[in-house]
Amino acid sequence: METLNLTRPNLALTLALLLSLGAPAALHAQDRPSPRPEDEAKESAPVFGLAGPYLAARMAAVESDYRAAARYFAQAVAHDPGDAYLADSALVAFCSAGEIERGVKFAARMEERGDSTELSRLVRSADLVHQGDWDALLERTDPEKSTRPHRKDRDLMVGMIRAWALMGAGRASDAMVLLEEMAKTPDVAPMVNYHLALARALVGDYERAAKLLEGRVTGAHVLGFMARAEILAQLERRDEAIALLDNLPGLEAEPQLLALRDALKAGEPVAFDVVRTPADGVAQVFLTFATALASNPNPEPLSLIHARLASWLSPEMTEARLMTAQLLQEHQQFDLAEEEYETLRRKGQMRPVAELARIDALSQADRHDEAEKAALSLTAAYPELPQAWIALGDLLRQQQKFSQAVPAYDKALTLLTDAPDQARWFPLYARGIALERAGQFERAEKDLLAAIEIRPDQASLLNYLGYSWIDRGENLDRALELIRRAVELSPDDGYILDSLAWAYFRLGRYDEAVAPMEKAIGTMAADPLVNDHLGDIYWMNGRKREAETQWKRALSLNPDSNDDVDPERIRAKLERGLDAVLAEEGDEASLVVRQAGAGDNPRALD
Structure with missing residues (x-):
């Protein structure tokens, strides 16, 4: 029986409306006063009461469906405008x-009602910058004039915004004094000094700006290096x-930096334009905090909001829009991320790093045709960029277009001829898989051995070659050694455990196959091939009733969705x-089943 997925916004709303229809408030909606026309949220509110929109909003928020959350929270606020939690949640969603x-x-209305929050104050400050x-x-x-208790991170951000506001008000000296005072705190000094350098450069004090940026650059990757290079150029350095x-490292993937370097080499005029106005400076403050928050193991929701505000204040700041797209992608909001990538392309700001992230987002959203088209466009625009060809090869391989993937990896590896070995192992591994799956095992074996020589500690790589040999009845002792080493490196990986168990099975060591396969099934209970394998192993160990149970379970797990499972064979x-x-x-018995691990498992190349 199919179960309802109540996290989907449309079903969430259905549930919420059904619940709210049973509430007394919904039965007497006609007795409510008409909504005020000046209240945008109330204009959009349905007559179903608070429970429906609130539940729908919460479900949408859990799924990071920001547009749906914004719509439903606005409706919830319309029914209870005095609830500060609902108002702040709506603002987060907007x-x-x-x-x-x-x-x-919305933030202005919150302040008018006396319901201001930290976020509403931040948004109001951004609006004043915008104006x-x-x-x-x-x-x-x-x-x-602040009545709020001090908090280190908030005071730091407010102080940096205030410094740029002083710049905007024509009080540059006061701005420098404020930033210098803030930089006396050691753990925030690098961040503050970066902004102090930008401020000094904006007023033409390039000598002190350059000195502040000596050594480690602490701005966003591209912007920080651009700022330092542009400042050095003003000093004729x-x-x-x-x-x-x-x-x-990775300069070839950053056309902005490449263009700057080429202009410097050609002796062309180079302006300092990383920040053109104090508003750009505030945008960089938001981007700085977005970067810091996003780098945490559990990224703060505010990282996306800061990136959004940075992009709003400085629409031409590519880094802010790119960070916004990447954060949306991390939250599985691929359509919203695609809008940001599309804007970058429309503005002529397409960068390989952005396009590579976009291709990955499209692939994760199962929009393979669009992803392949984007990868082809990237290889056409940057034919000397190996990462573009690797991305194309990966897309083709993931769609089982193995023969088509091989030339893409060929091109990437040609471009990487003089690159360090660590840059070559992955495309060697990926091409090896494509070649093996395309029936060209001799070439595949050479690639896999070359990759192992570079990365002898890569578990899925060892597993793939080891099982390929077992599957072909070649190099059996070394094959088993590779798979055992893979298990040592990744002892809880169900796919690799399945490989070890199936290797024992194919070698006729049925009793040794039981333990690793039972451990594999513990982590991959819903995999039809692993259940089928366990059934075969049980059978060969005389446990025929248990074998039949596993085969029946394999048939119940949609085996048609797995190319390596033959349902008719299981029925036989x-x-x-x-x-x-x-x-x-x-004689074909030795080739009864292909291994479910490295070749087809998407985790094999992580």
């Missing part, structure tokens, strides 16, 4: 969904700027027994 203008209006009302922003950020950029085993099936297959 900002996360990118509806910043709507969030600004260029620096005096009002200075009034709002005046520490002597072009050789240092060129050397800085030439020594950056249930009808006649494994011995009879193997006898009928004769």
